[in-house]
Amino acid sequence: MQIGIFTVGDVTTDPTTGRTPTEQERIRATVEIAKKAEDIGLDVFATGEHHNPPFIASAPTTTLAYIGAQTERIILSTATTLITTTDPVLIAENYAKLQHLTGGRVDLMMGRGNTGPVYPWFGKDIRQGINLAVENYALLHRLWREDVIDWEGRFRTPLQGYTATPRPLDGVPPFVWHGSIRSPEIAEQAAYYGDGFFHNHIFWPASHTAQMVSLYRRRYEHYGHGKAEEAIVGLGGQFFMRKNSQDAWNEFRPYFDNAPVYGHGPSLEDFTEATPLTVGSPQQVLERTLSFQEYAGHYQRQLFLVDHAGLPLKTVLEQLDLLGEILPDLRKGFAEGRPANIPDAPTHASLVSAAGGGHDSTVYAEGDSATGTSDRAPEDPDVERILEGEL
């Protein structure tokens, strides 16, 4: 079981002090939080992706590479990578590079993005959201698996004899999760490829989660990747805890009441009942978290949102300390009654091993576009010789 945190990097005023952090402070805080996550023994740090204020979650691979350089073990992931508005060619390049730099500590979570104006900013149309996710990911999937591709689609300029560089580390692409709250097409997509499915599981009733996860599991089996219960599922989650439960309620309430997304709406009491948000003692957070399996089945990844709504860095780090204290019990609880056939979430090491070992995936080429030799057709006999390293 992988346990970690995810953040969208919101720059929000602390309602108890009226102070808003600068972008610089928020970006630095994000790095601190990620390093702390590794310190307390978490497995995953994920961030991304927004391209508008009040967020600092653009340019995710810059942030992740910087964190990767200062950590040893933690998996760097995204929450989410906008597969709709980001060029799949750039995703292929950026995350393969990140793999090489971090020794393979990389995976990604694809999302469509729900901010309407972002689509036209990037020359896209939100009404094509599902189609963009389907076509762009199909291209990305090939870019990481075929050294030279010819491709033509609806949303991007065609590619002829194109090689995305660097090639994935050890010839093994990063593992991919697909995230969606309510779109069955995305659960279907994740199942088709045998990729992971992640439900954000915050801000929404657990019934959405149960419905999407159940569809994904059923279709995962349908596409022959394994039994439904063996499908790769991740969930989000949100908590605020203090040793004394009432302290947690009192301290978190002003942040909740003024939060982006749900603030000035339902009461904290109603929202904790209607959604997976848990406010209370560490023991209560532990028990609620372990109850997610009742409707999601045995799953592979649990990520928590801990740093939003203007919570100061100091408070976030304290929350992580408390999470660190219940971490052994969380792991024990997740392991309890877990059948032996339930796989762990794939990692770079497990994927390399499944591929029969890693290999150098470098595409050795003798020229560049200036020499005219890089525009290769796959049937060009030179291509095979290049791949064999003869040229």
Next chain:
Amino acid sequence: MKRIVIVSAGLSVPSSTRLLADLLGEATEGAIRARGAEVSVEYVELRPLAHALADHLLTGFPAGELSTALEAVRAADGLIVVTPVFSASYSGLFKTFFDVLDQGAIDGTPVLIAATAGTPRHSLVLEHALRPLFSYLRAVVVPTGVFAASSDFGAVAGSAGAGADTIGKRVERAAAELAVLVTASGGGGAAHDPHGHGSSRRVEDEFDNPTPFEELLRGARGDSIR
């Protein structure tokens, strides 16, 4: 069993809106029975759901009773909707309820529209505001809408001096029109597509019977919008 759901947006207790809703409910029940069908009538009062509706606008999901009410409307074989007139249109509360209804929830559902106001000068609100709203929602609106001003209720109570076109007559006519549509349909509400209009797939259909990925992949290349 034909399921009639009455959505009433009156704010005071008792309200003339609810009074009109009651008249329409009884008349519709009688008209459906007269056509030899079983019928159940249930009321969705929006006043107690006002907070939940505001929360839904902010959170994007319905809590508790609101969720039950939305589901009742979705599953109805026929709807009766009654709103007070506020600032020359339906009330904000009434509109909010239909704003948060899932897309396609009342595709093809027969609807009787009705409104109340202090003065008969608002009577065209049915044609200017309610009928276009329900046409947009792809419901089937019965020809007769029922508008009642305060003075109409006087005519009902003391029918002695009432003219030929009393509110009672209009209620009867509208209820009969709704009964014809409801009993003509196969029953079971929008999910069963009683009128065969809803060729578009609903979210529920996707969960029961998802579009295979190869088809999604082909669709992405075509001119479909998803």
